[in-house]
Amino acid sequence: MAFTKGLGMNSDAAETVGLKALTWLATQDDILMTFLSATGASLSDLRTGAQQPEFLAAVLGFLGNDDEWVRAFCDAEGLPYDAPMWAMAILAGPSMMHWT
Template sequence: MNADTAETLALQALTWLVGNDELLPVFLGATGADAKDLRARADQPEFLSSVLDFLMMDDAWVMAFCDAHGVAYEMPMRARMSLPGGAQVHWT
């Protein structure tokens, strides 16, 4: 997946998250972000990476997002791998 496609998927995840009244406060609390930050940083690949990192903390969240957007369940992980900091770590 190229970076532009990954950013588009991450923006969709952010939009989905903003529309989720139960999950948005959890995201804001976990990241320390506020509504102003969401608007100001939505175009930053590093911030979009954090959105996908948060989403992938719970399989139910991934499934709900993917079902809502008609994408395969592995797409958030593939997108995350294409954004900054998403490369697989090799410890050996």
């Protein structure tokens, strides 16, 4: 996937990164169980969540909790290590902004 760094990523590219993250997460049994436990989501929520930018942003935010997960995901997908962060910001939109 080609996109320019940072805010040059468009919403389609951000959604693609989110979907790839969800797919990757689904193949990582231990991490997936941690995600489901932490969020209260179910396996069926993963299917419906794939259609929701906010859910994909939550997946990316969860992955961002552990640098090892970010590296493993990005290495598997050939993405720069900051791609999940930028995609999450785009998918979450203004709701992610905290002006403190």
